[in-house]
Amino acid sequence: MSDEKKQALEAEIRSYVGKPIGPEVIGRDPVNEPMIRQWCDAMGESHPAYLDVDGAKGTVHGEIVAPPTMLQAWVMEGWDMHEGYDEPKNEQHRLHKLLADNGYTGVLGTNTEENYTRYLKLGETVKALTVIDEISEEKATGAGIGYFITTKTAFENQDGEELGSMSFRVLRFKPANPQPTASAAGGEEAVAQKPSRIKPPMGHDNGWWWERVADDGVIPIQRCTSCEKLRHPPRPMCDGCGHQGFDSIDASGKATLTTYTVVHYPQFPGYEYPIISIIVDLEEGERMASSLIDCEREDVKIGMALEAVIHEDDDGFKIPLFKPAS
């Protein structure tokens, strides 16, 4: 993604901060014994304060109350609201769709925090207003690069009395190792996947490099935009002048073999052994690790001329490899 496109996306997602996701949600049923009983059955909860009229009289509440952790259950809207990204039904869906359309297709619930002001009594109606509270800076995570989105929900009763609050955080991310989608034809079950080589995690400092390999079919070399010094592997600051800005040039692909090893053991799934793993000097002067293909073991010679090929694995992953120069 270009800088301008990224800035536009960030400006747009930030415009959602502070917005309610939609109108206030009003519980479809008042706090009632049957729902409490069902919830307690499901949770394995047996406290008399929730279940037994006589037993509850002996508690500090003096009557049946609802378990505090049920708070959200009173205002849940049902399955209809679960999948709403294709046809957004509220602001939260619109925000998620915007990110998904820009490649942030993964979603992970990360944490929930709930505060309970008091116990709910039978007959109370619960109302909830959810606001998009916070969107983080873009973060590099184990799952991939993405944004943490926090929503805050305030719960009240029919008279506007505060009952509690909840904050819920999800990560919207670009999957680091996107899996190819199952065959669209006929919607059959996904075929068992062949193991494939270990993929690089896509972080701030290296993701752009692999994206350029895949999108543009080149080996990019990072270049300082201040002093124009080249560097590989990519790093977030120029070691020559301290400048952080960078662009990249396209390597010609011409290289010489600096050194190599033929890897026999141990053997990892997703690789074909033996592997001729190599270090090359690119014509531009930078050095990189790769592997050598289309070459017999006995023909490998330190100093030999090589040329780059952008190889595509069966799973669609693109990686720059080298072969003897033609």
Added chain:
Amino acid sequence: MPTTLHNEAAIAGIGQTAYSKNSGVSELQLATEAVRAAIDDAGIHPSEVDGLVTYTMDSSDEVEVARTVGIGDMTYWSQVNYGGGAAVGLITHAAMAVATGQAKNVVVYRALNGRSGQRMGQGVSGNIISSDLIHWSWYMPFGLLTPASWIALQANLYMEKYGATSEHLAHVAITQRMHAQNNPNAAMYGKPMTMDDYMNSRMVCEPLRLFDCCQEDDGGVALLITTPERAKDMKQKPAVMRAVTQASFEGQEQMTSFYRDDLAALPEMELAAKIVYEMSGLGPKDIDASCLYDAFTPEILMQLEAFGFCGKGEAKDFVTADSLTIGGALPNNTHGGLLSEAYMHGVNNIAEGVRLIRGESCNQPENVEHVLVTSGVGVPTGAVIFGQA
């Protein structure tokens, strides 16, 4: 206040567990057993220890070790990064602590279920999410997944450049295996090796065969560091640090310093050599024995050159002249080293350095005044020269 670590600290106690392929106990048990043994060896009480240092890779935290062993108040602790490169780093940190008075008696330790637990030879994998995963990811997709593969790239170029061959590597492996035959604690005790055995071992990452690679073992080692003055009142003859340092050279990476002009050299070891020789006022001719880090045999050849025991490219002739044997010019890894005693991440090599000064090695050469010990090769590393009190 001292301005260098020259003669400011000494190792006054060493301790270790049995080495095995399956300890059947926790790494904390191995660590605390080794730490307790080092304290007992020095002849002091655990409550007199006020500092602990270990590897960032170690799983036994300092306070867990302290509580288990009965160490009381502490005023110093730290952890050193970069795998086997940390070994001498541990005693450098401990030496600084005792030299400045920040602590009186510091124990350093490393304990691992390196065979039955997490095996290093199995390499890195995409499942370990850590800050340096991106570093490894410039190598993993290309099949460079194990320490052997990273070292092989450098070793291959070194051997090509200077005409070193498998026979030269075999000399290193066979000599250390021979040493282990006198060390009942060694994993390779009772398993001598011939040139045929070596040549018939399978290729792992060319040019490295199986017997060019160190083992994977379970066990623990600990060392007690104090000042030379305090050491006088303890039970053992101390090994005084004439010089000790950590060393990382420009362009350093962890195992993958492939971006420097000369790949057939170890500039971080040359830096360590320069510092320890300057600090000690000694030179290669003054070193009577060594424990050079030996995760892989070519590392020995390259270190012999880095520390000036022979010229660039001459290590192959140095090792074939039996120089590394007990009666040779530089008896090396007299316990068997990582190749044939155990892979204790280099701390067992420091313990052997101390035994050589005490005169207690299972293969003790005569008249040992000074011993050189190094830590990990291909990583930010370090070196120490021990002398007599």
